[in-house]
Amino acid sequence: MNRKNRRFLYALALVLAGCEVGPNYQPPKPNVRPSFSEIPTATQPSQVVAEPANPRKWWTTFHDDELNRLIDRAVAGNLDLQVAESRLREARLGAIIAGARLSPDLNVDGGYNHARGSKNITIPAGAFGGGGSSSAPKAPAAAPAVRTRGPQAADALVITPASGSGGASSGGSAAIGAPAKGLGPLSPLGQGGLPGVTTDVYQVGFDSSWEIDVFGGLRRGVEAAQADVSAAQEDQRSVLVSLMAEVAQNYIELRGIQRQDSIARENLGIQQDTLELTKSRYKNGFATQLDVARQTAEVATTAARIPPLEYEAHQRIHALGELLGKDPDELETELADQQPIPPPPPTVPVGLPSDLLRRRPDIRRAERQIAGASARVGVATADLFPKFELTGMLGLDSTKPKNLFNYSSRYYSIVPGVTWPIFSAGRIESQIKVQDEEQQQSILNYQETVLSALREVEDSLSAYRTEQLRQRSLAEAVTSSRQALELARQQYQQGVTDFLTVLDTQRSLLTAQDSLALSDRAVSTDLVALYKSLGGGWEEDQATTRPE
Numbered sequence: 208m209n210r211k212n213r214r215f216l217y218a219l220a221l222v223l224a225g226c227e228v229g230p231n232y233q234p235p236k237p238n239v240r241p242s243f244s245e246i247p248t249a250t251q252p253s254q255v256v257a258e259p260a261n262p263r264k265w266w267t268t269f270h271d272d273e274l275n276r277l278i279d280r281a282v283a284g285n286l287d288l289q290v291a292e293s294r295l296r297e298a299r300l301g302a303i304i305a306g307a308r309l310s311p312d313l314n315v316d317g318g319y320n321h322a323r324g325s326k327n328i329t330i331p332a333g334a335f336g337g338g339g340s341s342s343a344p345k346a347p348a349a350a351p352a353v354r355t356r357g358p359q360a361a362d363a364l365v366i367t368p369a370s371g372s373g374g375a376s377s378g379g380s381a382a383i384g385a386p387a388k389g390l391g392p393l394s395p396l397g398q399g400g401l402p403g404v405t406t407d408v409y410q411v412g413f414d415s416s417w418e419i420d421v422f423g424g425l426r427r428g429v430e431a432a433q434a435d436v437s438a439a440q441e442d443q444r445s446v447l448v449s450l451m452a453e454v455a456q457n458y459i460e461l462r463g464i465q466r467q468d469s470i471a472r473e474n475l476g477i478q479q480d481t482l483e484l485t486k487s488r489y490k491n492g493f494a495t496q497l498d499v500a501r502q503t504a505e506v507a508t509t510a511a512r513i514p515p516l517e518y519e520a521h522q523r524i525h526a527l528g529e530l531l532g533k534d535p536d537e538l539e540t541e542l543a544d545q546q547p548i549p550p551p552p553p554t555v556p557v558g559l560p561s562d563l564l565r566r567r568p569d570i571r572r573a574e575r576q577i578a579g580a581s582a583r584v585g586v587a588t589a590d591l592f593p594k595f596e597l598t599g600m601l602g603l604d605s606t607k608p609k610n611l612f613n614y615s616s617r618y619y620s621i622v623p624g625v626t627w628p629i630f631s632a633g634r635i636e637s638q639i640k641v642q643d644e645e646q647q648q649s650i651l652n653y654q655e656t657v658l659s660a661l662r663e664v665e666d667s668l669s670a671y672r673t674e675q676l677r678q679r680s681l682a683e684a685v686t687s688s689r690q691a692l693e694l695a696r697q698q699y700q701q702g703v704t705d706f707l708t709v710l711d712t713q714r715s716l717l718t719a720q721d722s723l724a725l726s727d728r729a730v731s732t733d734l735v736a737l738y739k740s741l742g743g744g745w746e747e748d749q750a751t752t753r754p755e
């Protein structure tokens with residue numbers, strides 16, 4: 208490589224390594240509290256502790272094998288997750304397309320053209336640089352070399368090549384033989400070439416174009432596309448986190464409904480025993496017909512509670528089937544048997560508010576959206592500056608196939624160009640301002656996402672803590688109600704108390720047990736909501752997502 212070429216390549220490298228217009232991205236640094244305010248103090252004991260959180264595979268803390276299997280199957284088959292993964296692949300392909308604009312485009316083409324010019328064409332004076340009118344052009348001294356052959360003449364036209372040309376030019380022969388290569392309604396040769404001359408042109412070659420990214424507009428576009436990929440990745444993780452939480456919530460609600468159904472059936476059996484006792488006492492004259500009617504009504508009321516619970520249980524099973532990407536009734540047999548409500552773990556570490564900034568996918572996505580919007584400001588700003596483009600052609604053409612691959616059939620063209628918008632009526636400046644506003648919107652959206660995440664965690668902590676307190680009180684109420692019912696039945700049998708006391712204690716026990724079942728379910732679902740608000744679970748996506 209000679210010294211001149213080395214200097215050119217060195218200068219080109221300096222230009223390509225030049226500045227990129229637009230703002231350089233700076234990640235946001237929101238101010239968050241040092242700790243969550245809803246974490247209970249020593250005077251309000253709770254299972255929640257302010258220790259470093261590690262919510263990977265948080266669903267395994269419930270120690271329920273069925274729940275673990277359902278979540279694994281949902282990750283493998285959920286359709287919403289597959290859509291999110293497809294969007295991620297789409298974003299990655301978009302980044303490849305954006306990056307490809309930094310490289311030259313290279314095309315290969317070839318063809319054969321057979322054409323005949325109309326005899327009824329008169330070439331205007333000066334069409335080829337000379338004067339006068341003629342049915343055949345005169346050859347100008349500076350015109351490119353063209354040799355056109357036809358069946359009526361051995362040499363229809365010979366034009367001497369210009370001084371210093373690099374060889375035979377494709378432009379002349381292609382123009383005469385092929386109207387697609389420059390001829391048109393205003394051409395002095397008409398659409399078919401020279402008047403009355405039939406031409407054949409064989410051609411094969413390459414053409415290339417390259418926009419030299421001097422001011423970084425294309426690189427900013429690649430930066431924006433890469434930010435879109437990261438945002439799509441966080442979208443996929445958000446769907447994954449929500450999916451696992453929905454599966455866990457529906458499963459826990461199913462077990463809670465089954466628990467309520469069991470309680471209703473258990474109380475129905477107790478009430479039926481009481482009804483038989485009341486009927487026996489009525490036959491022996493120790494009870495009234497009113498007592499029998501009241502107990503019969505109580506039995507019917509309790510029995511009426513069961514069908515709606517069965518309906519709710521089927522709803523949850525159908526919802527789980529949909530989440531798994533299966534038919535709604537495919538899990539009926541598998542989940543029909545009653546199982547306990549998955550209990551929460553002894554302690555739940557939640558970490559610090561600042562952990563949410565690096566863990567929650569929606570916050571990470573919002574941050575990536577700021578990065579993309581910032582890069583697009585640079586893309587818009589680059590339109591203010593010149594665009595440099597280098598185009599070229601290299602190929603072979605000949606009027607005879609046997610001469611096509613001769614060295615003398617070569618042609619080439621190198622055309623550097625520059626375009627610079629001088630007047631656009633404010634379009635470019637307005638587009639830059641549009642991108643500035645979109646960047647500002649993404650910053651505000653990020654701030655709102657952070658605030659929303661903090662609120663969700665605080666709400667979940669509060670709900671989990673207060674429901675635990677309620678659960679303890681309801682457990683005491685159930686124990687006391689069960690004892691009260693036993694005493695009331697004994698005293699009723701002995702004639703010490705009336706039947707209304709037995710009836711009231713039955714109702715109190717059923718209400719307390721039902722409320723405790725709802726509270727047990729709420730404690731576990733509140734914990735699921737807490738885990739979801741902490742943003743955990745996606746860290747395992749290398750093991751839980753399908754290969755691409």
